[in-house]
Amino acid sequence: MDFNWHQFVLTYGLWGLGGASFVSATIIPLSSEAILIAGIASGLPFAPAFAVCSVGNCLACACNYGLGAVLRPTMLPRLTASRSGRKALAWMERWGLWSLLASWLPFVGDPLTVVAGTARVHILWFAVIVFALRILRYVAALYGAHIANIL
Numbered sequence: 001m002d003f004n005w006h007q008f009v010l011t012y013g014l015w016g017l018g019g020a021s022f023v024s025a026t027i028i029p030l031s032s033e034a035i036l037i038a039g040i041a042s043g044l045p046f047a048p049a050f051a052v053c054s055v056g057n058c059l060a061c062a063c064n065y066g067l068g069a070v071l072r073p074t075m076l077p078r079l080t081a082s083r084s085g086r087k088a089l090a091w092m093e094r095w096g097l098w099s100l101l102a103s104w105l106p107f108v109g110d111p112l113t114v115v116a117g118t119a120r121v122h123i124l125w126f127a128v129i130v131f132a133l134r135i136l137r138y139v140a141a142l143y144g145a146h147i148a149n150i151l
Contacts, residue, residue: 014039017049018056025060025110025134032057033141040142040151054138058131061103061113065126068117075118088112092119100126104133 012019017039024030036053040046068075079085092099092115100116103109116126145151 013044014048014052017044018052021053021056022060025057025064025113027110029107031106033138036138037141037145037150041145050138050142054135057134057138058127061110061130061134062127064110064113065117065121065123065130068114069120070117072118072120075114079115079118088115089119092116092121097121097125097129100129101133103130104137 017035020030020035021032024032024035032053036049039049039053079089088111092112099112100121103112103116113126113130116130142151
């Protein structure tokens with residue numbers, strides 16, 4: 001079954017764009033960049049669409065961090081029990097704040113924001129690094145769409 005992004009954006013507008021960008025920053029694999037480009041290409045105004053996607057995605061990253069921090073007592077044993085969890089914690093311990101430079105990457109970035117909360121990375125540095133990278137990712141996607149004459 002094909003999902004019609006164009007119809008979704010036209011029906012739900014900025015609310016749908018914000019919700020989709022929020023959900024895409026969780027472990028659910030969605031492309032908020034594609035959703036943003038589809039929204040603008042469908043006629044949503046550029047600045048509000050960009051702002052709503054940026055805020056939605058950054059709020060979800062903050063929620064991921066919060067989940068990691070609040071669930072630390074239960075998550076830490078689970079992370080240390082799995083190979084990938086140990087690797088994520090080791091990466092965070094080894095590189096510290098610098099590991100957040102990978103937070104914009106697909107598949108890696110969203111779990112990394114949860115691990116950052118579990119590892120108690122300072123929230124201010126987390127917000128500055130992660131939010132800036134998420135917004136820059138939208139800028140790069142929009143620039144690419146403009147170069148490709150999609151927008």
